[in-house]
Amino acid sequence: MAQAVTRRAVVKRGVFLAGAAVCGLGRLRPIAYAQEKAPIRIGFIADITGTVAQSGRDMLDGFQLYLAEKGSTMAGRPVDLIIEDAAGVPANALTKARKLVEQDQVHILTAPLLASEGYAVRDYIVDRNTPTLFAVCSADDLTQRKRAPVIIRTGWSSSEPSHPFGEWVAGTLKYKRIATIGSDYAFGYEVVGGFQRTFEQRGGQVVQKIWAPLGTPDYSPYVTQIRRDVDAVFAIPVGADAIRFTKTYRQYGLKDKIPLIGGGVLMDESLLRGMDPSDADGTITALMWSAALPTPQAQKFVAAFRARYAKDPSYYAETNYSGAQWIHAAVEHIDGKVEDQQGFLRALRAVQLPNAPRGPMRLDDYQNVVQNVYVRKVDVRDGHAQNTVIYTFHNVSQFWTFPPAAFLAQPVYGRDFPPCRYCA
Amino acid sequence: MWRRANGSSGRWGSRAMGAAVLVALAALPLVSPTYYLHLLTLTFCYGILAMSLDVLVGYTGLSSLGHAAYFGVAGYMVGVLATRYALGFWPAFSLALLAAIIVAGVFGLLAIRATGPYFLIITLALGQIIWGLAYRWVSMTGGDNGLRGIPRPVVGFGLHLAQIQSFYYFALIVTALAAGVMAVLAVSPFGLTLRGIRESGSRMRALGYNVWLHKYLAFVIAGAFSGLGGVLYAYYNQFVSPADVSLVASANALLMVVLGGSGTLWGALIGAALLVFLQNLISGLTQRWLTILGAILVLSVMYAPQGIVGAARVLVARGTAGPASRAAPVPTAEPHA
Numbered sequence: 001m002a003q004a005v006t007r008r009a010v011v012k013r014g015v016f017l018a019g020a021a022v023c024g025l026g027r028l029r030p031i032a033y034a035q036e037k038a039p040i041r042i043g044f045i046a047d048i049t050g051t052v053a054q055s056g057r058d059m060l061d062g063f064q065l066y067l068a069e070k071g072s073t074m075a076g077r078p079v080d081l082i083i084e085d086a087a088g089v090p091a092n093a094l095t096k097a098r099k100l101v102e103q104d105q106v107h108i109l110t111a112p113l114l115a116s117e118g119y120a121v122r123d124y125i126v127d128r129n130t131p132t133l134f135a136v137c138s139a140d141d142l143t144q145r146k147r148a149p150v151i152i153r154t155g156w157s158s159s160e161p162s163h164p165f166g167e168w169v170a171g172t173l174k175y176k177r178i179a180t181i182g183s184d185y186a187f188g189y190e191v192v193g194g195f196q197r198t199f200e201q202r203g204g205q206v207v208q209k210i211w212a213p214l215g216t217p218d219y220s221p222y223v224t225q226i227r228r229d230v231d232a233v234f235a236i237p238v239g240a241d242a243i244r245f246t247k248t249y250r251q252y253g254l255k256d257k258i259p260l261i262g263g264g265v266l267m268d269e270s271l272l273r274g275m276d277p278s279d280a281d282g283t284i285t286a287l288m289w290s291a292a293l294p295t296p297q298a299q300k301f302v303a304a305f306r307a308r309y310a311k312d313p314s315y316y317a318e319t320n321y322s323g324a325q326w327i328h329a330a331v332e333h334i335d336g337k338v339e340d341q342q343g344f345l346r347a348l349r350a351v352q353l354p355n356a357p358r359g360p361m362r363l364d365d366y367q368n369v370v371q372n373v374y375v376r377k378v379d380v381r382d383g384h385a386q387n388t389v390i391y392t393f394h395n396v397s398q399f400w401t402f403p404p405a406a407f408l409a410q411p412v413y414g415r416d417f418p419p420c421r422y423c424a
Numbered sequence: 425m426w427r428r429a430n431g432s433s434g435r436w437g438s439r440a441m442g443a444a445v446l447v448a449l450a451a452l453p454l455v456s457p458t459y460y461l462h463l464l465t466l467t468f469c470y471g472i473l474a475m476s477l478d479v480l481v482g483y484t485g486l487s488s489l490g491h492a493a494y495f496g497v498a499g500y501m502v503g504v505l506a507t508r509y510a511l512g513f514w515p516a517f518s519l520a521l522l523a524a525i526i527v528a529g530v531f532g533l534l535a536i537r538a539t540g541p542y543f544l545i546i547t548l549a550l551g552q553i554i555w556g557l558a559y560r561w562v563s564m565t566g567g568d569n570g571l572r573g574i575p576r577p578v579v580g581f582g583l584h585l586a587q588i589q590s591f592y593y594f595a596l597i598v599t600a601l602a603a604g605v606m607a608v609l610a611v612s613p614f615g616l617t618l619r620g621i622r623e624s625g626s627r628m629r630a631l632g633y634n635v636w637l638h639k640y641l642a643f644v645i646a647g648a649f650s651g652l653g654g655v656l657y658a659y660y661n662q663f664v665s666p667a668d669v670s671l672v673a674s675a676n677a678l679l680m681v682v683l684g685g686s687g688t689l690w691g692a693l694i695g696a697a698l699l700v701f702l703q704n705l706i707s708g709l710t711q712r713w714l715t716i717l718g719a720i721l722v723l724s725v726m727y728a729p730q731g732i733v734g735a736a737r738v739l740v741a742r743g744t745a746g747p748a749s750r751a752a753p754v755p756t757a758e759p760h761a
Contacts (some may be wrong), residue, residue: 096707116665213559
């Protein structure tokens, strides 16, 4: 009896000491950097656990690849990448943002993945005047009706690829009637909304709009709702939902009868690698990246990424790679003086990357990126699925061909905007 | 918590310790970087939630997996009233608390008929109703995007709470008051009846107590305090989202109570502090922080099932008791603070 008690007491003491040590260790990190040149601190709010862990992982991999290629140095100063996990929860993203800005005193922040997380941190970063790079978070309004000087969006806005794609589908594929199915939150609304707007402008009709909650475990009830008298289905489920949706779409026999098109994220490489190739084959989507982009700078990046991580780079990886490239260009421009916040922001706004892996990148007056949009079709070669580029749109901005003032006068794309005029 | 021979216990001892902790917390902003003030404020918000859950779990013996619902109802109420209707602090606070009480009142009618695992399931389901509303009633709650832009309150006499230092003191005062009221409740005749019901509902019924009414009142009171935590949280975070009323949020609250020690109000506060600090400090050190958190929880369930406060009490009792008294302590009906 006495033996057991002592052992248990030792373990308890051990757990207590371990806990205390862990709390104490957190203070050690700043001491390690009392060297010659003070490091540039970049705060990276990652989502490497939780519902979007796969994509969040890609984000971090892309960013770290660029840093590794440059020896973690910018303008002669070492780069300290401080990674915090928000796990896809907006409240956590806000807490981590606070920590990175107030505790670690980072010079620049990178935004988390989800639109909800982006909105959660927006007010805080504006309040603290912290330059923040939005490489993936694509909530339209962050560079439109809720824009701010500290938001540097090098990634995209959700509706940016949808506008040209809507015109292309109406003009080239000549589809007339389309049903849409998307994840029931801001991102889904904006991707579908942008598509519907230009598609209907060109004479098309969206006759059905279905919304499924993010994280739907079973798409059968939604797939069976889809009208059979349409020319195509435009789909934008997000994350693991895309894999489940495409499987159900084929299982219910729709894949052979009704062509599947959608937002680029549906066939993003991070999900394509988890999909059955026959579920994905032939799907046409639009995005500003494809791992099969035949340009030299794209292929160089793809080869480097494959060599380091043994997987195809998704747009999550590319946007963070070119995002890191963007930050580097700005830092070089101001000779590494990132402490001058206003100067750093001006440099960030002025960067132009003509040779990023995805193609040329520059910012518009609202600090959102202007870039190419690629129409891609999934091709399966030797059991490996890839997004073959079949058309390129150049110089696409978040407003497409609409005058910004008129665009902003309308409400942001929502569940009921644009309204479904042709729905039965 | 030093025992005296006549058993009149360490009420003064624990009061002195409580006072010392309060003084330490009050002095903290003078020396600490602001990040820890943020973490402590978060601890206070969740601490009130956890303490309110402890009233249900520890004192009445009803484990609920939907307690974050009232936290969220009050939080969203504050959010909507403060952003869309620009209501001041006192009206928004009162209406939010009222909303939490009403929801707890309605849900209590449905839940109290059940016991044990059935109570767990029905509270889970009721919590999910609130989550569903938060997620889908987009025009009111902002849906998945959440409600942002909640302004920090101005609490009478022109006291702005925009800076974390001032909000920290506000949160400390609110938490101390809430803890004080709940502690008084725990040692009141009502609290003692609850503990009797926790031990054996049928015996209390045989003694003539209205068990259903006591349980229902405990549920509503717990819901009210949970709402108080929600109000504090909404004003602190300036942002509310469906994640704050999700199953994970409710489970976290239960975890805080169990980790700290159920049946002891301070345990809930300590559990909240532990979870908040562990989650935020460990995640900065390693990407495997979830594993570490899980391991700590498993170890504490195995070796400290009474929670931290329970284990501390055992340690103290063993330390102060002489070598002669190795016998198990005689259980008393005396209330401990």
